[in-house]
Amino acid sequence: MEDVAEKAQVSVSTASRILTRDRNGRFSDETRQRVLNAAREIGYRPNLAARSLISGQSNIIGFVSPRVVDTPFTALRVLQILTHIEIACSERGYHLLLSSPRYVNGALDEHYMQLLSSGYLDGLIIHDENVNFSLLEPALEFGIPAVVIGNREHPYFVNGDDYLGGALQAEHLLQLGHRHIGVIGLPDNSHYAARLRLRGVMDVASRMGVSTETFYRRDGDFTSESGLAAAHYLLTHHPEITALLVNNDRMAIGALQAARQMGLRVPQDISIIGFDNLPQSADTTPPLTTIDQSVELWGEAAVAMLLRVRQGEQPVSRMMDTRLVIRETTSAPRTGGLR
Amino acid sequence: MEDVAEKAQVSVSTASRILTRDRNGRFSDETRQRVLNAAREIGYRPNLAARSLISGQSNIIGFVSPRVVDTPFTALRVLQILTHIEIACSERGYHLLLSSPRYVNGALDEHYMQLLSSGYLDGLIIHDENVNFSLLEPALEFGIPAVVIGNREHPYFVNGDDYLGGALQAEHLLQLGHRHIGVIGLPDNSHYAARLRLRGVMDVASRMGVSTETFYRRDGDFTSESGLAAAHYLLTHHPEITALLVNNDRMAIGALQAARQMGLRVPQDISIIGFDNLPQSADTTPPLTTIDQSVELWGEAAVAMLLRVRQGEQPVSRMMDTRLVIRETTSAPRTGGLR
């Protein structure tokens, strides 16, 4: 920068002001040109660390998603969100720092704390789906502006409407005529979204006057293996089941395998509906009926919201569009009754 | 930091030295304790931006993967690698900065250049698979230590053995007795890996004395849709084909759908072999035979290698284990001859 100033025959202050597009103080067009040219010739690029030190701004946004035991559980959804966060950040000139804090002995890992206090972060997008612990609180303690994905207990969040999604799942199956339904869920005290999805299911049943006594529940753990096991269990113990309502697509894909292994045709013998509409869900055999939550829009929404929070505004949280995607794994139950 | 020094009744210099575990200068245990305690009580955490400014070290490692047009082409593999890079970084106290540079009018985007010159990066892991442009060169110009994934023209790389993988694909199919083989590849002038895979295929054929005149090739573009289209084309135009050898799993999954749509049974009527062993490839119907390249180990390997490069060492590049994973989409061709 000194070199630039010298070459343009101005002071370092002037160079700095022109290069940072200081809104105050106008400069003669001529000076500006001299500085800009000099910078270009020298190939000057600002040192962000120095700028960050003094301005308190780093132009770095953090995205954190907890690592739970060994399960990168919602990996695909996280990737989708991450991809779009990266695009949104880069369009706005921000860099993206990624971290996946874990819990060791019930405490957040030191590395995350260290990041929060590093001065590196202008803001944080927190993927905070787990009921049992929060990545948000420490961030708030450090005064870092934050926006949350996956949980609605924070003033600023971006989410799908999980309750509505669950309702759509149940409505679809019930309208098709299914009454004996296997529900593959997630443990109640794990994720916000899972709880809401199931609540939506139950509320629709009661609204439609359908008894949930012939709903049989078996929980999985996000993975397709657990979906396979749960489906196998349900279909074996409750042969009257004609449809499987599954809490996420990964487990639904497992359920699809279970049906195949048991020699059941989908959807003729058994209907299956998932939740998430992963990219791969259109490619299953047969293609999966599921719930879409426009995750491809979440990243942009989260970044935009975060930047407004930084500026002291109070943006309103967003519930993204949720809709039923009917493909080929659902149909009316066979009239013949039991399989 | 000043507060810590004051509280511990030492100079700022001393506090700094103790807190950074300066290898030189020993300190009386008592002083050290005083400083450490003071730091703990105050909840002192270093400002990394300042440290970075002076030391020239940021403790940030960058991972970049190019965004090619609108195709987040190897998205799943990238995620797998990214996940493990993140783990490896965090275990070593490094943070991870993510960027996905694009090309605008043939030039790398300004945002990437800005990142390179920001002083934020201690090193770079570059996912550089595309033959047509390189993210590596600009990094080297800025003198940033770098390690490459997906390309072996750089001194330091981590890769799978794509040539061997292609050879394994072909060998498997040929040993089963297939001679009329549809090859779904990628354009020759796109990716290093794709080219090598195909070369392995061809070399094995000639080594086994099998004519490749009954190999029919049709290229896709990574996506399952393109795999579906290519498979459909091949199976329609060359009904004598008994096996499909596909350059990646995403396209293989599309091929699986094509077979299904055409009423062909896999593997009885048509065998299919993919490449990558994506997490979802075990969950297809039927489960996909494919090539595994231990991608779950690449992240750790890349980070370890990068850190050694930073220290001025010259680590040897790594070619990761590549092996055939036989599942249920391949079998001997039907003896009856044509379908």
Add this chain to the structure above:
DNA sequence: CTGAAAGCGCTTACAG
């Protein structure tokens, strides 16, 4: 073993 002082590369009141 410990401290005073300079300096990393930038920005920003404060003067003019």
Add this chain to the structure above:
DNA sequence: CTGAAAGCGCTTACAG
């Protein structure tokens, strides 16, 4: 419209 100077929070020769 422009410059001299202080300072962001830390580290590191240089002395003692």
